Amino acid sequence: MSTPFYVSPEQLMKDRADFARKGIARGRSLAAVQYADGVLLVTENPSQALHKVSELYDRLAFAAVGRYNEFENLRIAGVRLADMRGYAYDRRDVTGRGLANAYAQTLGTIFSSGGEKPYEVEIFVAEVGSSADEDQIYRLTYEGRVADEHGFAVMGGDSETVSSYLSSHYAAGASLGEALSVAVAALGHTGDGDRVIPVEDLEVAVLDRTRTQPRKFSRLRPARVAELLGPRGTPEHAAPLPEDGASGSGASGSDSDDPADPTDQVSGNVPPLEHPTNGEPPSGEPPVAPPL
Amino acid sequence: MSDARIPGAFLRPGTSSFSDFLAENAPDLLPARRSLPAGSAAEIAPHGTTIVAVTFPGGLVMAGDRRATMGNVIAQRDIQKVFPADEYSVVGIAGTAGLAVEMVRLFQVELEHYEKIEGSILSLDGKANRLSALIRANLGMAMQGLAVVPMFAGYDLDSGTGRIFGYDVTGGRHEEASFFTVGSGSLFARGALKKLWHEGLSSDDAVRVCLQALYDAADDDSATGGPDLTRRIFPIVWVVTADGAVQLDEAAIGALADQVVGARFERPDGPLAPLPGGGEETQA
Numbered sequence: 283m284s285t286p287f288y289v290s291p292e293q294l295m296k297d298r299a300d301f302a303r304k305g306i307a308r309g310r311s312l313a314a315v316q317y318a319d320g321v322l323l324v325t326e327n328p329s330q331a332l333h334k335v336s337e338l339y340d341r342l343a344f345a346a347v348g349r350y351n352e353f354e355n356l357r358i359a360g361v362r363l364a365d366m367r368g369y370a371y372d373r374r375d376v377t378g379r380g381l382a383n384a385y386a387q388t389l390g391t392i393f394s395s396g397g398e399k400p401y402e403v404e405i406f407v408a409e410v411g412s413s414a415d416e417d418q419i420y421r422l423t424y425e426g427r428v429a430d431e432h433g434f435a436v437m438g439g440d441s442e443t444v445s446s447y448l449s450s451h452y453a454a455g456a457s458l459g460e461a462l463s464v465a466v467a468a469l470g471h472t473g474d475g476d477r478v479i480p481v482e483d484l485e486v487a488v489l490d491r492t493r494t495q496p497r498k499f500s501r502l503r504p505a506r507v508a509e510l511l512g513p514r515g516t517p518e519h520a521a522p523l524p525e526d527g528a529s530g531s532g533a534s535g536s537d538s539d540d541p542a543d544p545t546d547q548v549s550g551n552v553p554p555l556e557h558p559t560n561g562e563p564p565s566g567e568p569p570v571a572p573p574l
Numbered sequence: 575m576s577d578a579r580i581p582g583a584f585l586r587p588g589t590s591s592f593s594d595f596l597a598e599n600a601p602d603l604l605p606a607r608r609s610l611p612a613g614s615a616a617e618i619a620p621h622g623t624t625i626v627a628v629t630f631p632g633g634l635v636m637a638g639d640r641r642a643t644m645g646n647v648i649a650q651r652d653i654q655k656v657f658p659a660d661e662y663s664v665v666g667i668a669g670t671a672g673l674a675v676e677m678v679r680l681f682q683v684e685l686e687h688y689e690k691i692e693g694s695i696l697s698l699d700g701k702a703n704r705l706s707a708l709i710r711a712n713l714g715m716a717m718q719g720l721a722v723v724p725m726f727a728g729y730d731l732d733s734g735t736g737r738i739f740g741y742d743v744t745g746g747r748h749e750e751a752s753f754f755t756v757g758s759g760s761l762f763a764r765g766a767l768k769k770l771w772h773e774g775l776s777s778d779d780a781v782r783v784c785l786q787a788l789y790d791a792a793d794d795d796s797a798t799g800g801p802d803l804t805r806r807i808f809p810i811v812w813v814v815t816a817d818g819a820v821q822l823d824e825a826a827i828g829a830l831a832d833q834v835v836g837a838r839f840e841r842p843d844g845p846l847a848p849l850p851g852g853g854e855e856t857q858a
Contacts, residue, residue: 337690359584361690365592369683370603388579495661497686 298400302424305402306348311439314419317461320410320489324465327485335487337499339364339376341410343489347438348403378409382420390426404437410489447471459510480517481508592687605676606711616719620649624759624791624798625666626784627727627738630775633815634727634736636664637784641799642671656810658819660685663728664812668757674722698730702739710745725756729814759791759798766790769847785834801831
């Protein structure tokens with residue numbers, strides 16, 4: 283019988299938090315910015331089909347960074363919760379606070395339960411009210427923390443750099459064009475210099491209280507985004523990231539046995555990376571059964 | 575339940591249909607899942623009546639009167655019976671008003687839910703088929719007198735035309751190319767539409783045709799309400815084109831209804847259709 287190692291709860295939670303944080307920081311940043319008529323959500327997303335920003339309900343939008351399969355599940359759950367509540371009660375009874383609480387409970391339970399890997403996601407639930415004072419941006423982290431953000435908020439990627447750029451350039455009550463220009467400039471800002479993000483790589487959506495329909499969410503098409511941004515410098519695509527999916531490939535078909543490549547077609551000639559039970563480096567000698 | 579997280583059923587990928595999701599997880603919210611005691615329930619609930627719809631090049635008009643009846647009693651004089659289903663389609667209801675309004679509410683959420691989950695709008699035929707399924711689920715209640723017979727119409731983004739779908743209580747659907755009516759006054763309204771509709775109507779004329787047909791329905795059917803000039807209650811009219819579905823405002827319909835009623839003072843039976851070959855001597 284083997285004795286399990288003792289791991290202190292602090293260490294366990296720290297490891298899980300580090301794991302989730304690393305996953306989230308690998309992606310690109312997403313910014314939510316309040317402007318005169320509502321809330322603007324912007325991110326750099328080369329994919330036209332896999333959205334990071336989407337509609338939850340009449341006055342609510344969902345934005346997420348991190349692992350796509352995990353936040354997509356949460357998005358669908360949010361749409362179902364909102365639609366069911368609105369159908370059972372009334373459309374006005376679906377609130378951002380209710381959904382933010384449901385997400386917080388879910389993320390919190392998954393994070394602290396030992397059996398599941400923590401979700402590598404961070405979420406904004408944005409809500410537009412009848413005036414700018416009633417607009418809300420809720421930020422939900424991987425461990426189920428909820429924060430109520432004002433003015434602007436940034437998550438994912440190098441969020442600190444983007445956030446510090448926004449805090450020095452953001453002005454409350456800006457028009458849509460001004461708010462979008464600041465947000466896009468912030469997303470293109472890095473420690474090494476500024477980059478002009480091409481219009482077709484931007485995913486932009488707004489919750490616009492001036493829309494006459496009850497559903498206030500609307501995606502801005504690239505042509506409209508270009509019109510709002512006006513003339514800019516030469517656009518430059520970002521370096522590809524694993525989350526873009528372009529690096530996915532089939533079996534490599536290489537003839538050599540590379541322990542780091544799970545898709546190679548040969549196996550058995552190279553010892554495993556480390557000893558499976560005690561973690562020691564391989565000795566080269568095949569394991570021998572202990573004497574009886 | 576001690577676990578505060580969102581229930582697993584909400585997180586599970588699968589259906590994009592809201593009514594299927596409800597059927598699995600909250601069946602008591604579905605209008606068709608209620609069991610009734612044996613016998614006819616037709617007399618206990620208000621009934622909505624006549625809806626008309628006509629197409630014109632590039633769109634369609636749907637209009638409904640405002641009366642709900644319960645036997646010989648007028649249960650409500652300003653009921654709304656034509657609703658937007660989504661941005662490009664409308665649905666009108668005839669039959670048991672309470673159930674029909676609930677079915678429309680479910681249908682609206684169904685379309686919006688699909689759009690949000692899938693990120694694209696259902697095709698017009700897809701929407702018409704989903705409404706079929708909702709009506710079919712109501713068949714048991716329909717046989718006890720609580721029938722709901724809606725009419726669905728929308729702008730087809732693929733073909734660029736207005737299309738109208740009629741239904742029966744079993745959920746069978748059929749497409750009408752030019753115009754359609756449903757409800758107790760539908761026979762009279764249909765007769766009027768036959769004489770007034772022609773290809774190449776303008777959208778304004780299509781609205782006039784609908785108001786004339788509803789006037790004729792109210793003229794001969796006691797359960798259909800005509801324009802109420804003293805209370806200023808007029809039919810609800812929706813116009814659907816490539817720009818989406820728009821409800822005509824009260825003032826615009828009031829002005830048109832005044833025209834229709836004014837002309838009826840001159841000729842109570844309404845506009846006269848030309849008679850081809852009329853006035854010629856027949857060959858002996």
